[in-house]
Amino acid sequence: MSPLEALAQWNTRIKRTPLYQSYRNSVPYVALKEWHKALRRRVNLRKYLGEEYCCPVCGTHLRAFKQTSGRYAKMLRRYGYAYPYSSIETLRGTRCPACDASDRDRLYALFLDDEFRSFDKRRTYRVVDFAPTRGIQAKLKSCPFIAYRSADLYWKSVDDQIDITDMHPYADHSFDLFVCSHVLEHVVEDRKAMKELFRILRPGGFGIVMVPIVRGVDETHEDPEIKSPEFRWKYYGLDDHVRQYGKRDFVDRLTAVGFRVDQLGIDHFGKDAFRRADLAEDSVLYVVRK
Numbered sequence: 001m002s003p004l005e006a007l008a009q010w011n012t013r014i015k016r017t018p019l020y021q022s023y024r025n026s027v028p029y030v031a032l033k034e035w036h037k038a039l040r041r042r043v044n045l046r047k048y049l050g051e052e053y054c055c056p057v058c059g060t061h062l063r064a065f066k067q068t069s070g071r072y073a074k075m076l077r078r079y080g081y082a083y084p085y086s087s088i089e090t091l092r093g094t095r096c097p098a099c100d101a102s103d104r105d106r107l108y109a110l111f112l113d114d115e116f117r118s119f120d121k122r123r124t125y126r127v128v129d130f131a132p133t134r135g136i137q138a139k140l141k142s143c144p145f146i147a148y149r150s151a152d153l154y155w156k157s158v159d160d161q162i163d164i165t166d167m168h169p170y171a172d173h174s175f176d177l178f179v180c181s182h183v184l185e186h187v188v189e190d191r192k193a194m195k196e197l198f199r200i201l202r203p204g205g206f207g208i209v210m211v212p213i214v215r216g217v218d219e220t221h222e223d224p225e226i227k228s229p230e231f232r233w234k235y236y237g238l239d240d241h242v243r244q245y246g247k248r249d250f251v252d253r254l255t256a257v258g259f260r261v262d263q264l265g266i267d268h269f270g271k272d273a274f275r276r277a278d279l280a281e282d283s284v285l286y287v288v289r290k
Helices: 003-015 018-024 027-048 071-078 103-116 134-141 190-200 229-236 247-256 271-276
Strands: 049-054 125-130 146-152 175-181 201-210 260-264 285-289
Touching: 027 049, 049 271, 071 229, 103 134, 103 175, 103 201, 103 285, 125 134, 134 146, 134 175, 175 190, 190 201, 190 247, 247 260, 247 285
Parallel strands: 125 146, 125 175, 175 201
Antiparallel strands: 201 285, 260 285
């Protein structure tokens, strides 16, 4: 083993320790990291400005979106991911150079803009955002008719540190809207979490529920014996995922707890909206309603 490989292994072990996990979820660490990223975006933004595209999260007009580093695709190839990278649904691999919104964040923003037009601006809508991303969080908090809460089990920078499988601090029917994006693939008892999401949503409310989906795969692959980071990368696409959802099974699990599931794609939003937001044509938004 070369010195560089040994250093990489040591670095990986450090990052898996409880002490490091506690540090990286702390308020000072998150705040410093976000400040540094925002500063870099501001310095580099000028070269991306134009009129060809528009980020629906922050409203910035752009000549191009920023390509991601490709590190995730390299990691999948390294561990021999069981599915082609190109078959992952709703994955463009670009970010907004102004607000850092990912492709799925931009998809959510398109939907929320449509929904908000029909909202009664004279009332207040309660929203909970699980494992929030900065762009969507800022968009929701900017709406005067939204009472926003952020939630996560580990992050200390959120409003509520809460276990999504046991949200007893939240009363029945207490939220008009929730965002649960790329959370359930990390949760061992995901059906229990889905029941809790159904419980806290008011009748007539809706939620955005997204997980990694591979086109053409209908059955979920989960095996409690798959525990090593290497095999989780191989079969689930990340070392802290506990399953690879199949499309049909994902929808079935949601409907089994009582949700109606809408799958909204390019036919719903329109080709021009997808083009302006730089979204992959196979992007699908999963919206649950009660």
